[in-house]
Amino acid sequence: MTLFPLPRRARSMALALLACLAAVSGAQARCLTDCRPRVGIVSAFGAEADILVSETRSRRTHVINGKRFTTGTLRGNPVVIVLSGVSIVNATMVTQQMLDHFRVERLVMSGIAGGVNPANHVGDVTVPDRWAMPMEVFWNADAKLPAPCGATGDLACLGLQLATGPDGKPLPPFTLSTPHGPVETGLFMRKNYVLNAANAPAGGFMFDYPVDAEMLAVARDLQPVLERCGPKAKRADGSTDASMCVKQQPRLLVGGRGVSAPVFLANAQYRAYLHEVLQAQTFEMETAALAHVAHANGVPYIAFRSLSDLAGGEGFDADVGALFASGLAEVNEAAVTLAFLDAWRLHKQRQPGAKR
Structure with missing residues (x-):
């Protein structure tokens, strides 16, 4: 018997609060801000993030430690979108913030990268099946x-x-x-040391962080429309400025290894070394950090990266200029991300027990 019995309504509110606190303390309830299950999208390139946010319905902005997280529905998927900013450190911090404040069931990294495989071209969009950090x-x-x-x-x-x-x-x-x-x-x-619920208390070492097999299988079947010319290539009279178009038709390339490091790679010899030793396809400064955080938290991930140049290539060629000046970089990257979200929604609807 309590000294101060609570009214029925107050008791109900107290029980609800206790239930909420118990849920937050559970392993799966990383949702300090919003607990709806979502696909988390981290973008390293501002213009492309803007495209994804503009396509999002029922948008709501959450500012956490200065970072703007946008929730809503994108191509039928509940999402939360954030711009990480460049670098391993920023990607690590922002990804963990997202997982702490939102109930993220899948992670998508979307942005621009330098090419490593010389057989690929500016404008191609890569979907590596694993990511590593060669400068650890x-x-x-x-x-x-x-x-x-x-x-x-x-x-x-x-x-x-x-x-x-x-x-x-x-x-x-x-x-x-x-x-x-x-x-x-x-x-x-x-290798990197990583500790998570599955390998505790000893932890383990990893070099490659495999992307999620289910998400990769969906990506392999994508047929997005990729453009040679960005939106700014269109003149007022309807004609096209050829100087704002890449020479080769961009392709979607699925598979191979992506690599990330806390450097901007402008060394052709190191690029050749990464391709020879690791068979790396693309180089940038964020995805492997997101992959490490995803693995540590037990969250499946995938990454889409459009190629802006040949990392460490000699000179700033016409294709590189066309990619950025015309807006092609962000348009093609966003096209692949949106195509994946469309396909992912349909994939989930076909699962047993899914609501129709």
């Missing part, structure tokens, strides 16, 4: 395998592991060619 490194004095813990290649005493190839051997370090001969940089790629 052990910087040795030379090209010899480091041995700080005694055995060659053993970094366990430092809480580190070297990245390895399919043969189980450490990946080779980057060597820089100069007019005076090769320079051994001693940059050995290493």
Whole structure:
């Protein structure tokens, strides 16, 4: 018996509050701001994020620590959209903020990247099946395998592991060619330590972060309309300014490895090294960080990246200028993201038990 019995309505409100608090404390209820299940979309490029937000219905803006999160419905999917800003650090911070404040069931990264595979072209949109961070490194004095813990290649005493190839051997370090001969940089790629509910308390090491197989399967069937000329290529008289069009018809490229690092890559030799050693397709500064946060939180993810240039390419060629000046970069990237959301909605509707 309580000293101060609560009225029936107050008791009901108190029980509801306790239930809410219990839900928030649960593993699946990361929703300090909004608890509706959503697809979280993180964009690194402002103009493209603007396109996605403009297409969103029933928009509502939430400002969290200065960041603008937009909730609503995009192509039939409940979504929350945010602009991360450039860099590994910003992508990490914003993605975790999103997962803490909203109930995000799937993550989508959407933006622009530099090409690594020279066979691809400016304007192509890539959908890698895994992402890695090649500049998480052990910087040795030379090209010899480091041995700080005694055995060659053993970094366990430092809480580190070297990245390895399919043969189980450490990946080779980057060597820089100069007019005076090769320079051994001693940059050995290493894995990242990650702790989550599935591998606690020991945690584990990862180099590649696979994208979600279900989302990737949907992406493989996409047939988005990709343009050669951006909207600004149209003149007032209806004609097209050819200087604002890329030479090759852009394609959707699904598969391969994407890589992210806290640098803007303008070194052709390092780009060639990434392609030779990792068979990397694209290089940018955000997605692998989002992938790490997604893995740590148990949230499936995928990423769409349009190619703005050949990372470390010599010169700013006409295709690169056309991509950005005409608005083609953001239009094609948004087209793939929207096509995926359309297909994802239909995919979910076909699942057993889905509401029709």
